[in-house]
Amino acid sequence: MTSARWMVVLVLVAPCLFPLHAPAAEAAVRPNVLFIVADDLRNELGCYGVPAVKSPNIDRLAARGVRFDRAYVQYPVCNPSRSSFLTGLRPDTTRVLDNSVKVRKNLPDVVTLPQMFKENGYFTASLGKIFHRGGTMEERNEQMDDEKSWTVSRFYQATATGLRGEGRNMTGGKLNWCRWLAADGDDEDQPDGQVARDAIKLMEEQKDKPFFLAVGFHKPHDPFIAPKKYFDLYPLDSLKPHVEPADRTKDLKIATGGGALAEAFDKFTDAERREFMRCYYAGTTFTDTQVGKVLDALERLKLADKTIVVFVGDHGYHLGEHGWWNKNTIFEYSARAPLIMALPDGRSAGKSTPAVVEFLNLFPTLADLTGVKPPAGLQGVSMRPLLENPATSWDRPAYTQVQRGKSAGRSVRTDRWRYTEWDDGKAGVELYDHQTDAGEYRNVASDPKYAAEMAKLKGIVKP
Ligand SMILES: [Ca+2]
Incomplete structure (x- = not known):
């Protein structure tokens, strides 16, 4: 071997051999994180054993990652759940138990998951809904977002075309959220299509430095608005509404019952149940398609082997089980949510784990996998052992809490x-x-x- 070739070898291996003397080089090899959040998505996807729900792109991610079959959120509502997994703290600690309180109001100095990456040299971006956005459309960015967390944060609105189409309120207007629209226009007439478009742009721009890119899709959350083509995938007569088992015990009234929602749900006809399922699944496949665009770009930009990909729903959802068509319960349907993680080296690709895990663990897991030092006091644990070997024995309970009335x-x-x-x-x-x-x-x-x-x-x- 010539001396010139030796030189090349030394330059390449030096950062590995002497990491303490080469902090800049070490930081440069830290993996990116692509953190995709779907809103109100239950575990009905092809990769979770429900082929009738069309999710080829999330399935594709599951095929190159680890699917967690029993992952539980700490609170089955948007803001409390997100505030928990984005801080690595339980709702008892964040004291965020509804959709109106911003986590930093209660914990001014908390270091969030994206903030940890930002403070360690990452480019961090929030596209769409990552932290919950409360209040009116105008207030959403300012009220609920967290500027310490992000280099860039953007929120999106439908175009005028995307707000036209065929649809109706399924409760005769009693519940304003309970409506669907098979919208005119295409994906980018909707906020989620714009989120995918900008996620791709940001990856193109940031591909040479470490990034934490949080991509927050709003569907299948209500109001159930998606381009018409996604509704057409689910003909009403192909859908089979849930039938409650005859030998069931009566639910505690506090668990799902009472209030305007329960009253409206009790009145649903068979046709309305199908209608509800159709618009929810249309939103699911719409989100799946946007996930696919982002994953395609990750491959095209040759970032897949440099990027940890996380896909989560922020909590589950009932489609008629226990008479309920919503979240905000602590039944399995609402407390359990999809969680898929793919490692850059493709380790454990296509495997699943039955381990009972908490979303709280995402923060310490991502710190562990990237080598970034986490803040003190995180309340979860790293799931790295499960990612490296999904059959690892794991015996920790999962906690979910809720306030109902x-x-x-x-x-x-x-x-x-x-x-x-x-x-x-x-x-x-x-x-x-x-x-x-x-x-x-x-x-x-x-x-x-x-x-x-x-x-x-x-x-x-x-x-
Ligand atoms: Ca949600």
Whole structure:
């Protein structure tokens, strides 16, 4: 070997051999993070075993990543859930329990997940809905966004064309959100199409430096607006509304019942149930298509092997299960959400894990995978062992809490059980055996056969 070739080898390996003497070089090899968030997306996707829902692009990501089959959000509503996983703190700590409070109001000095990357030399961008956007359209950016987190933050609106089309309110106007529109125009007439377009642009611009690109799609969240072509994928007569099992126990009223929503849902006809499913799935496939555009760009720009890709829903959703057509419950349907992570080296591609995990873990996991030092006090743990080997034994419960009316619900999910207390048990308790009751239709909390199990779960219902 000539001396010139030796020189080349030394230059290439030096940062690896001497990382402490080459901090700049080390920082340069840190992987990017592409962090994709869908809104109100339940675990009905091709890759989660539901081929009738068309999600070829999220399925494609699952084929090159790890699919988490039992991942739970800490609160089944947008702002509290996002505030939790974007700070790595439980809702009890953020004290964000509704859609109106900004996390920094309660924790002025908290270091958010994107902020950690920004302070470590990353370009960080928020496109669309990452932190919750409350208030009126005009107020959304200022009220709820977090400027310490982002180099660039953009929010989008539909064009005039994208707000025209065929649609209606499914509750005769009683619930303003409960409406759909098979919209005129194409993807980029909708905010989510614009989000995908700009995500691609930013990747093109930033491809040579580390980035944390947060891409927040608003669908399938209500109001159920998507270009008409996505509605056409789901003919009404192809959809099969959920049928409640005959042997179910009666739900506690606090769990789903009461209020204007429950009243409206009780009145849904079979045709309206299909209509609701169609517009929800149209939004799901619309979002999936936008995810596909972003993944295509990642490949085209040769960034896939330099980028950790995370795909999450911010919480689940009921489509008629337990009589409910919404989120904000602590049943499995609402507490569980999609979570897929793909590593740059393609490790564990196409595998899945049955481990019970919390969204809270995303923050420490991404810090661990990128080598960026996380802030003190994070309340989750790194899931790196599961990504490296999805069969790793993992025995940690997942916690989800919710406020419904005046009652506080707390739920713990273990490998086998879901146990829920309302107002410390004073307003009711629920126990579901997931070995025999995946839909949580038979509350066995009063069955003496499970007294020992109940006592154990009672002891861990608070983290
Ligand atoms: Ca949401």
